[in-house]
Amino acid sequence: MSLAAPGAPTRDGPLRRLSDLFMRRPRLFLALLLTPPLLWLGVAYLGSLAALLAQSFFSIDEFSGLIVREFTLKTYGELLQPANFDIIVRTVVMAALVTLFGGVIAFPIAYFAARYARGRVKALFYLLIMLPLWSSYLVRVYAWKLILAKEGVITYIADHTGTRGLLDAWLSLPVVGGPSLSISYTGTFLVFLYLWLPFMILPIQASLERVPRSLIEAAGDLGADARKTFSTVIFPLALPGIVAGSIFTFALTLGDYITPQIVGSSTLFLGQAVYTQQGVAGNIPLAAAFSVVPIVIMGIYLTVAKRMGAFDAL
């Protein structure tokens, strides 16, 4: 009688049996693999979101300041109070402007990077676009505060180029003006624009690179001039990339609560309102209702974006 040689594979180790089991029942294996990520998504992500949503239907008792755990739409009604509604409008307008200008600035950069830059230049381009993302967000915002300060670089340059009058004229305008660039909506806008620009450039560039050269040549052959080619061929084909980029810039501006605290005139943006209501005031229902606002706005935005085919470019 000869037994299996020592060390030769046998079928009775527990690991072996396990592997056989998975072999026979591939679905079990799949379920085991998928359970942890699904649990994470379901409990940690959707669960916390649901808890938040539930809170927004509670209200705070006027007299005791305690949270009343009964269903009510009163808290959502509070969002419509002038002071709170201001915050929503202010944030959405800021996000829309940042997105719009972001697109206008990003497009030519992305176009150059996608169509003209080659080899080393292209690598350098990527590097320059990504470079800011490698340093701390806070450091960059503080740096901008210094640039925009009353005694900062911009004022210095304006003084020495004779454009100080122009700067002061802009700052004396209502709404966008203020005592200095870093204490005005203009400053907040510029910092947002700077911060989120890479997120606009990269998707546009990706979509421009996928516009077939042959189509552009065909447009030329058919007698379209540069402007016509751009408006009928390049722009429509790049649109999904622009929309994808705008989702980033819009959502990021909508949720940011640090930049407006450092650069700006101390008027609150949505993120700050949530932070104050929750962390300082203990008015969790109102904080929850506030945080539902960007979710709803983004929901609408994404639906429209999907219609425009934004997700085809991802």
Next chain:
Amino acid sequence: MRSIGRIAAGVATAALIVSQTAAFAQEPLKAIGAGEGEVAIVAWAGYIERGDTDKAYDWVTDFEKETGCKVTVKTAGTSDEMVALMNEGGFDLVTASGDASLRLIAGKTVQPINTDLIPSWKEVDPRLQSAPWHTVNGVHYGVPYQWGSNVLMYNTNVFKEAPKSWSIVFEEQTLPDGKSNKDRVQAFDGPIYIADAALYLMAHKPELGIKDPYELNEDQYKAALELLRAQRQIVPRYWHDAMVQIDDFTNEGFVASSSWPFQVNLLVANKQPIASTIPEEGATGWADTTMLHADAPHPNCAYKWLEHSIAPKVQGDLAAWFGSVPAVPAACKGNALLGDEGCKTNGAEEFERIHFWRTPVSKCPSQGTCVPYYRWATDYIAILGGR
């Protein structure tokens, strides 16, 4: 930094506190035994230094050598976080501020202190020994650690003499340099600043009958909001982050604001023309207490730390580091880091004129019903938004 404003959960808890606690007072320790080799402390950032940031500021290493109790520190950013950590358990001590301390006592998370076991207790400032934020019905629930005052910071180029009143940040006027204060003054970006406005009105509109800036009825509250709305017209930016305020005073041409000694010390160290004062109306401030957990795992080491925490050297070094005032007056003299003027700079002589921070609650002793804190928050947001 210090978030005086972070009380969430129970604005109403504080109201229950005073009535409920005393009856259930737990028996304090009778004698200190051998150390357990460890003590765990929940503290504000910068409160327990072992020389990691700056070698000169170290009040832990010697304690560990002497007692054999290894100190572990868990820093907390808000009073809420402190209360949550203490409720979770596993810690011995906490450096609680005025709002958290009463909540901890009410929740029976902390135990009474046997002051006989702390030889230096008699050195503690008598005004702090039985302060209402840690002493309930004569029972002490903690050892005072440090206190501090908000100050009026000003630019010495503009103000040759210290401003006498907070009016320079509240009402539009021409400053000594001949220019308006519009766009050149700041205020604190937190609802608790409404108390500063109330304090100002206490002195300037006595007919309102404000007795305590943290206890305001509807009329007094409305008057404070009105004052703040007018202030919004001359304040282009409110300060929130100490470092941002330092930058504003350096680069943005701001000349006066409510502030903490921390910023003043840093700006002076940077050779800026800055000084601070506590004007005639008085000022708001904060006071912290080291409290012992009801189920402290290392009570003996904890008592040793409590004794150590009020040693003059520790108190003086900490005051120099944090810009606060020692709870032990003896610490003000002969401390190399603090200097002879240190305590005065940080506001030590102003104790009587400081209204220590408390959570505004609906049930208030001075007038029955007051405006609770969550409304302070909502309305302050509206004021910042220009409403």
